[in-house]
Amino acid sequence: xxxxxxxxxxxxxxxxxxxxxxxxxxxxxxxxxxxxxxxxxxxxxxxxxxxxxxxxxxxxxxxxxxxxxxxxxxxxxxxxxxxxxxxxxxxxxxxxxxxxxxxxxxxxxxxxxxxxxxxxxxxxxxxxxxxxxxxxxxxxxxxxxxxxxxxxxxxxxxxxxxxxxxxxxxxxxxxxxxxxxxxxxxxxxxxxxxxxxxxxxxxxxxxxxxxxxxxxxxxxxxxxxxxxxxxxxxxxxxxxxxxxxxxxxxxxxxxxxxxxxxxxxxxxxxxxxxxxxxxxxxxxxxxxxxxxxxxxxxxxxxxxxxxxxxxxxxxxxxxxxxxxxxx
Numbered sequence: 001x002x003x004x005x006x007x008x009x010x011x012x013x014x015x016x017x018x019x020x021x022x023x024x025x026x027x028x029x030x031x032x033x034x035x036x037x038x039x040x041x042x043x044x045x046x047x048x049x050x051x052x053x054x055x056x057x058x059x060x061x062x063x064x065x066x067x068x069x070x071x072x073x074x075x076x077x078x079x080x081x082x083x084x085x086x087x088x089x090x091x092x093x094x095x096x097x098x099x100x101x102x103x104x105x106x107x108x109x110x111x112x113x114x115x116x117x118x119x120x121x122x123x124x125x126x127x128x129x130x131x132x133x134x135x136x137x138x139x140x141x142x143x144x145x146x147x148x149x150x151x152x153x154x155x156x157x158x159x160x161x162x163x164x165x166x167x168x169x170x171x172x173x174x175x176x177x178x179x180x181x182x183x184x185x186x187x188x189x190x191x192x193x194x195x196x197x198x199x200x201x202x203x204x205x206x207x208x209x210x211x212x213x214x215x216x217x218x219x220x221x222x223x224x225x226x227x228x229x230x231x232x233x234x235x236x237x238x239x240x241x242x243x244x245x246x247x248x249x250x251x252x253x254x255x256x257x258x259x260x261x262x263x264x265x266x267x268x269x270x271x272x273x274x275x276x277x278x279x280x281x282x283x284x285x286x287x288x289x290x291x292x293x294x295x296x297x298x299x300x301x302x303x304x305x306x307x308x309x310x311x312x313x314x315x316x317x318x319x320x321x322x323x324x325x326x327x
Contacts, residue, residue, distance in 0.1 A: 012048045012049070013042075013048070013050060013068045013069060015049070015050045018033075018052040018065050018079050019078065020080060021080075021081060021088065021150075023088075023150040023151050023154055024056065024080040024081050024154075024155070026055075026152065027056070027057050027150070028055075031055070031056065032054060038050065042067050043191040043192075044067050044195050045070070045071055049068035049069070051064060052065050057155065059156075059157075060152070061156065061157040061175075063080055065079040065080055066079065066080060066082075066191060067079055071195070075195060077195070082191065087142050087146040087147065088146060088148070088151075089147065089206065091194065091195065091196070092197035092198065092200045092204075093142075093145065093207055094142060094197075095250075096197075096203075096251065096281070096284060097139075097141045098139070099135070099247060099249070099285070100250065102196055102198075135248070135291040136291060136296075137290060137296060138285075141210070141287055141288045157177050158177065159176060159177045159180075160174055160177060160178055163176070163178045163179075164180065185201040185204075186201050186205065189202065207284040207287075208284070210284070210287055214287040214288065215300070216283045216287055216299065216300065216301065218276075218301065219304070221304045223304055224276075224279070224302055224304050225258075225274070225275060225276050225278070225279045226271060226273065226279065226301075227271045227273075227279060227283060227286070227300070228268065228269075228270055228299070229271065229290065229292075229297050229299055230267070230298045230300075231267060231268075231297055232262075232269060232297055236262070236269075237262065238262040241271075242257070242260045244291075245282075248285060248286070249281070249282055251281060252273075252282065256273055256278045257272070257273060257274075257278075258272040258274045259272045283299070283301065286299040
């Protein structure tokens with residue numbers, strides 16, 4: 001009985017070919033795949049789906065799909081590595097740059113129901129991700145960070161666990177890598193964090209490096225939790241600035257924004273956050289500036305009270321006072 005006619009298999013997914021990025025597919029133009037209908041449950045929505053398995057190239061490990069096509073289309077990601085299909089970046093980097101709100105539920109109760117509803121809205125291979133309304137600053141950031149060339153090194157075999165323990169006796173015939181594993185935060189990755197774009201160590205490293213490159217390296221003083229916006233539009237108000245700030249930071253709760261100090265005369269503002277992680281996340285999202293009323297606003301870190309007192313002579317009188325209070 002076809003799955004659609006079997007009430008016990010309602011919502012199960014059947015497909016003819018996986019949704020993959022160029023890296024996972026490999027450099028072999030004549031790749032052979034095995035197909036198993038309902039071979040496993042989706043790593044995000046837990047619904048059974050068609051599993052594909054293949055070898056992307058000589059000396060590479062066999063790869064398999066880990067999420068269903070519905071979940072892949074919702075986030076526009078590869079079914080295997082869960083990286084964005086357009087930019088080749090983790091979803092956390094993309095969503096932070098484009099200010100995209102994650103609407104997919106993470107609880108076991110609602111995620112299967114959500115996936116079934118989204119499946120009815122999908123047409124062919126079209127993704128539900130719409131970035132056309134994203135600000136130009138975010139798109140510019142993604143173009144600079146985008147991985148345009150495939151990175152086949154990612155398909156290498158896993159490290160041999162027996163070699164790590166000093167017990168591997170297969171030598172050169174061992175299909176796994178004989179290397180010592182590196183124990184850092186990049187070795188602690190999981191499907192859920194990668195898909196939903198939360199606490200992804202790879203995304204954190206990419207955004208931190210990019211922020212430093214753009215001159216927004218977090219100050220050593222952990223008490224600094226404010227960002228300084230300059231060259232604001234003449235029509236900008238404190239309310240319009242706050243609204244734009246909240247819209248551009250969907251991953252931060254509005255309650256985490258302590259205050260917005262707008263200096264009309266100097267066309268600048270200070271956005272003060274309640275904690276340092278929120279300020280660092282905002283700096284990463286605004287690495288290329290912030291678009292307010294179709295104008296690009298410059299962003300840099302605020303100063304601590306001690307440094308503000310020593311540099312007050314270099315700033316206008318109307319600006320020197322908020323610098324001290326911004327921290």
